[in-house]
Amino acid sequence: MQIALTLNGKEVSAEVRPSLLLSEFLREQLGLTGTHVGCDTSQCGACVVHVDGVSMKSCTMLAVSAAGTAVTTIEGLAQGDVLHPMQQAFHECHGLQCGFCTPGMVMSAIEFAETTPEPTEEKARAWLEGNICRCTGYQNIIDSMLAGAAKMKSTQAGA
Amino acid sequence: MSSATGIGVPLRRKEDKRFLTGRGNYVADMKLAGMVQAVFVRSPHAHALIKGIDTASVMGMDGVVAVLTGEDLATDGVGGIPCGWGITGKGGVAMKEPPHPAMAQGKVRHAGEAVAMVMAETLEQAREAAEALVVDYDPLPAAVGVLDAMHSSAPQLFDDVPGNLCYDWDVGNERATDAAFAKAAHISSISLVNNRLIPNAMEPRAAIGEFNPGTGDYTLWTTSQNPHVIKLLMGNFVLNIPQHKLRVVAPDVGGGFGVKSFHYPEETLVTWASSKIRRPVKWVCERSEGFLSDAHARDHVTTAELALDEDGKFLGLRVKTVANMGAYLSTFGPNIPSNLYGLLLAGVYTTPVIYCEVKAVFTNTLPVDAYRGAGRPEATFVLERLVDIAATEMGIAKDEIRRRNIIPKEAYPYQTPVIMEYDSGDPAGCLDKALEAADWAGFADRKAASAAEGKLRGIGLCTYIEACGLAPSRIAGRLGARAGLYESAAIRVHPTGDISVFTGSHTHGQGHETTFAQIVSEQLGVPVDKIDIVHGDTAKVQFGMGTYASRSLAVGGVALAKAGDKIIAKGKKIAAHMLEASESDIEFGGGEFRVAGTDRAKSFAEIALAAYVPHDYPLEVMEPGLEEQAFYDPVNFTFPGGAHIAEVEIDPETGVVDLVAYTAVDDVGTVINPLVVDGQIHGGIAQGVGQALFENCVYDDESGQLLSGSFMDYCMPRADDLPRMTVATHITACAHNALGVKGCGEVGTIGSPATVMNAVVDALAHLGVTHVDMPASPNRIWRIIHNAQSAMAAE
Numbered sequence A: 001m002q003i004a005l006t007l008n009g010k011e012v013s014a015e016v017r018p019s020l021l022l023s024e025f026l027r028e029q030l031g032l033t034g035t036h037v038g039c040d041t042s043q044c045g046a047c048v049v050h051v052d053g054v055s056m057k058s059c060t061m062l063a064v065s066a067a068g069t070a071v072t073t074i075e076g077l078a079q080g081d082v083l084h085p086m087q088q089a090f091h092e093c094h095g096l097q098c099g100f101c102t103p104g105m106v107m108s109a110i111e112f113a114e115t116t117p118e119p120t121e122e123k124a125r126a127w128l129e130g131n132i133c134r135c136t137g138y139q140n141i142i143d144s145m146l147a148g149a150a151k152m153k154s155t156q157a158g159a
Numbered sequence B: 001m002s003s004a005t006g007i008g009v010p011l012r013r014k015e016d017k018r019f020l021t022g023r024g025n026y027v028a029d030m031k032l033a034g035m036v037q038a039v040f041v042r043s044p045h046a047h048a049l050i051k052g053i054d055t056a057s058v059m060g061m062d063g064v065v066a067v068l069t070g071e072d073l074a075t076d077g078v079g080g081i082p083c084g085w086g087i088t089g090k091g092g093v094a095m096k097e098p099p100h101p102a103m104a105q106g107k108v109r110h111a112g113e114a115v116a117m118v119m120a121e122t123l124e125q126a127r128e129a130a131e132a133l134v135v136d137y138d139p140l141p142a143a144v145g146v147l148d149a150m151h152s153s154a155p156q157l158f159d160d161v162p163g164n165l166c167y168d169w170d171v172g173n174e175r176a177t178d179a180a181f182a183k184a185a186h187i188s189s190i191s192l193v194n195n196r197l198i199p200n201a202m203e204p205r206a207a208i209g210e211f212n213p214g215t216g217d218y219t220l221w222t223t224s225q226n227p228h229v230i231k232l233l234m235g236n237f238v239l240n241i242p243q244h245k246l247r248v249v250a251p252d253v254g255g256g257f258g259v260k261s262f263h264y265p266e267e268t269l270v271t272w273a274s275s276k277i278r279r280p281v282k283w284v285c286e287r288s289e290g291f292l293s294d295a296h297a298r299d300h301v302t303t304a305e306l307a308l309d310e311d312g313k314f315l316g317l318r319v320k321t322v323a324n325m326g327a328y329l330s331t332f333g334p335n336i337p338s339n340l341y342g343l344l345l346a347g348v349y350t351t352p353v354i355y356c357e358v359k360a361v362f363t364n365t366l367p368v369d370a371y372r373g374a375g376r377p378e379a380t381f382v383l384e385r386l387v388d389i390a391a392t393e394m395g396i397a398k399d400e401i402r403r404r405n406i407i408p409k410e411a412y413p414y415q416t417p418v419i420m421e422y423d424s425g426d427p428a429g430c431l432d433k434a435l436e437a438a439d440w441a442g443f444a445d446r447k448a449a450s451a452a453e454g455k456l457r458g459i460g461l462c463t464y465i466e467a468c469g470l471a472p473s474r475i476a477g478r479l480g481a482r483a484g485l486y487e488s489a490a491i492r493v494h495p496t497g498d499i500s501v502f503t504g505s506h507t508h509g510q511g512h513e514t515t516f517a518q519i520v521s522e523q524l525g526v527p528v529d530k531i532d533i534v535h536g537d538t539a540k541v542q543f544g545m546g547t548y549a550s551r552s553l554a555v556g557g558v559a560l561a562k563a564g565d566k567i568i569a570k571g572k573k574i575a576a577h578m579l580e581a582s583e584s585d586i587e588f589g590g591g592e593f594r595v596a597g598t599d600r601a602k603s604f605a606e607i608a609l610a611a612y613v614p615h616d617y618p619l620e621v622m623e624p625g626l627e628e629q630a631f632y633d634p635v636n637f638t639f640p641g642g643a644h645i646a647e648v649e650i651d652p653e654t655g656v657v658d659l660v661a662y663t664a665v666d667d668v669g670t671v672i673n674p675l676v677v678d679g680q681i682h683g684g685i686a687q688g689v690g691q692a693l694f695e696n697c698v699y700d701d702e703s704g705q706l707l708s709g710s711f712m713d714y715c716m717p718r719a720d721d722l723p724r725m726t727v728a729t730h731i732t733a734c735a736h737n738a739l740g741v742k743g744c745g746e747v748g749t750i751g752s753p754a755t756v757m758n759a760v761v762d763a764l765a766h767l768g769v770t771h772v773d774m775p776a777s778p779n780r781i782w783r784i785i786h787n788a789q790s791a792m793a794a795e
Helices: A022-029 A085-092 A102-115 A121-130 A139-158 B016-020 B070-075 B123-132 B146-150 B174-182 B227-238 B265-277 B287-291 B376-394 B398-405 B427-437 B440-452 B473-479 B512-524 B552-578 B604-612 B674-694 B747-767 B778-794
Strands: A002-007 A010-015 A048-051 A054-057 A070-072 B036-042 B048-053 B064-069 B114-120 B135-139 B165-172 B186-194 B206-212 B217-222 B246-249 B281-284 B300-308 B314-326 B353-362 B456-465 B487-493 B499-503 B531-534 B586-589 B592-595 B601-603 B627-632 B641-650 B657-667 B725-729
Touching: A022 A048, A048 A102, A054 A102, A085 A102, A085 A139, A085 B016, A102 A121, A102 A139, A102 B016, A121 A139, A139 B674, B036 B123, B036 B265, B048 B114, B064 B070, B064 B123, B064 B265, B114 B123, B114 B265, B146 B300, B146 B314, B146 B353, B165 B174, B174 B300, B174 B314, B174 B353, B186 B376, B206 B265, B217 B227, B217 B265, B227 B246, B227 B265, B265 B281, B300 B376, B314 B376, B376 B398, B376 B456, B376 B747, B398 B427, B398 B456, B427 B440, B427 B456, B427 B641, B427 B657, B427 B725, B440 B456, B440 B641, B456 B747, B487 B552, B499 B512, B499 B552, B512 B531, B512 B552, B552 B586, B552 B592, B552 B604, B552 B627, B592 B604, B601 B604, B641 B747, B657 B674, B657 B747, B674 B725, B674 B747, B747 B778
Parallel strands: A002 A070, B036 B281, B217 B246, B314 B353, B499 B531, B657 B725
Antiparallel strands: A002 A010, A048 A054, A048 A070, B036 B114, B048 B135, B064 B114, B165 B353, B186 B300, B206 B217, B206 B281, B300 B314, B456 B641, B487 B499, B487 B627, B586 B592, B592 B601, B641 B657
16 A cells, blocks of 8 residues: 655655554664564553654554654654754653663653643653663653653743 | 763763664664564473474465474584583582473473474565464473472473472581571571562564675674673584684664573574575564563572571571573573572671572473572572561561671671672661661651551561672682683774773663773773774674673773773883883873873873874884783672662552652662663662562463463553662772772662562561562452451451
């Protein structure tokens, strides 16, 4: 099947198998390997991307279902060498170790920041129900989410 | 510190950017020209004879390139997967070491064992063919539980391993321990199960094998903590590939925790298959497949007794453990419940005599091997639960009984009765600091506040010590290691003064690309952005023993400092020539070689340039160039230790245990980067809490089927399962290495299971509960509370 979508701000069209998952489409067909696959039961959240601005486990969605949408992956966040405020916060707060769950964490954290008017530690911990990290014990991820949310708010206010 | 980016600075990590922008390079991300996809057909039975595999029927399917089985391995003379440790049991009896073929030959011994390898042009085609492959099994009864497997009527896995007994090992002095028990005023005892775990690094394993028919060279890309060791084991013992014709690359690896330090059959199989079909072969493990093929962990059944005098002083400790090896010996498997367990049972206490015996048993389950902490969490759990029981029985406060028995700071170096000599430590200092940080004294008020809300609050304390920095090769050799356990480092100073560092350690989350650069920065006065750490590729790095057992810094980091010393020594010779001074008058500091007491100096970069452009250079006495290599073999293990305190709140209506506070005070030796150390400790604690409260690997006792085979059945800790942790350090420098470093990778996981379970038992103590096995799941806790209340009502 032929699909067309906006991927990281660019128009993309491709021929895909009907059974192809969005995660497979990104990784195998487009070579965007920043989106990771850490399980086969949609538990781990390493494959989270944004579909029309909403965080989505890309292993739970068919590529054909993404036709006509705007998809953002971890590769699409930074502006050149300037990291997105949430990426920068993960760096500052040491919110990553092995880096495998990180793309999903960052994508999920951005939606948290965008949709949570008054972020708190408790809200951040509850938000991460769908993302598993084995390295960090989550503490620095939570700090990253809160710092990143504050940065995103101040960036918006300044814009 | 002598450098703004040197030792002790909380630098943000150099490696972060590629991971944060999706530019990491994991094995699963790689594509090679002409690559085929491999899928393994795995046994659905725990124990069965293979009567036939109908490979011909799938060979004609779309895209199928080849189907290989254990018979093909035998035909090609491929060896079995070797074990890296040979344990000698009581009476000098060597452990049983049955063959471990990379794919089953004639018989399968655990559910998930690979029986065939299907390769096809696409993953879908390989999956479809694997699905269609008919394997004819004749199922046998299975030996599943570790105690059941020892029974005389149990099914036997190997014809020449009676009773499924791999080894019967002991350490310590049995007679002296018996004598101590004979004069004891009080004896406390415990029976416990250390529950089986599945490590679950977030990146599933993956491997790509590539054979180049033109050169005869092989390359294996693998998700390994240990590429050099894989090269040696697989090349030399399994595939008979000369070492100079084999390259092993472990690029970015998404977490290891021990489970990626072993040589796995799939690594051998993709490498071997690539030479048969003359195309690169890629395999990426699915998570559910990982549950059935990654080595598992822990799985002990233990009884232990502690003898005390009337004042609560420990007189002797006796421990009997049965440990599950699984169906085959994994790389480090037999070493975990013996040396890494029995030799740590002294803890931080002055217990004068100890006797420990361990029976290691084969079962029809996955191989069991090292997982973060590896043996030491199990030892700590036995000892610290037993100490709490003794305190309660003797009416001594739990902090007080520990204080009475703790090794005083002045007593180091301290020889324990179980081989280890601790070089340094201040466990009483850690304890005091932890008690204060956790407001131990104010617990009664918090308990009352919880009680007012209908919750049962408990507090738990644990001290621990670990031996890491594996290892002094001589000692390890005596204990059964079949390899040396040094580490190597090379520092290549480029003509511009920029530096490439080659380390035999591997980083898969630990941050070596930053922390190792900090060590070099400190020593050579070069900022970290001019220093790159190269690791994980046997074609680039001289040699190495890899990363596990918190050894990277304590062995690899010290090797690096040793190489740095050689760079400085050579630089001094060059500077002496250029400055026309005596070598003994040259000092190095702040990035400069200076004639002592003068302003005559050459910068590090000037010396580097002179080394490569030797116009003004002592060529008569010295070679050009500035590159040095060092191997470091430690004289002793390092011994991090500490004290941890947890508080839990239990809802008696639901049995849910809420971990509400966690405090850790750890002595990890010199801290290179406090940000990274805190992160390691957070993560370690989370894994230990996982074992205590959530994680449990469960097999069906009869069929040997893995019941906890996905993230839906095996409960991984989530962010909202954990409290904000308070972590602090209380440092004593390691006395026997140049950096004073000990290691921090495992401390959290070693201290936390006992800490949390001591808190759980404390919360339930009023019900007469003295021990709870892990995990303290709502089901288990609710039953305990319910049964205790029923029993009390009946009285």
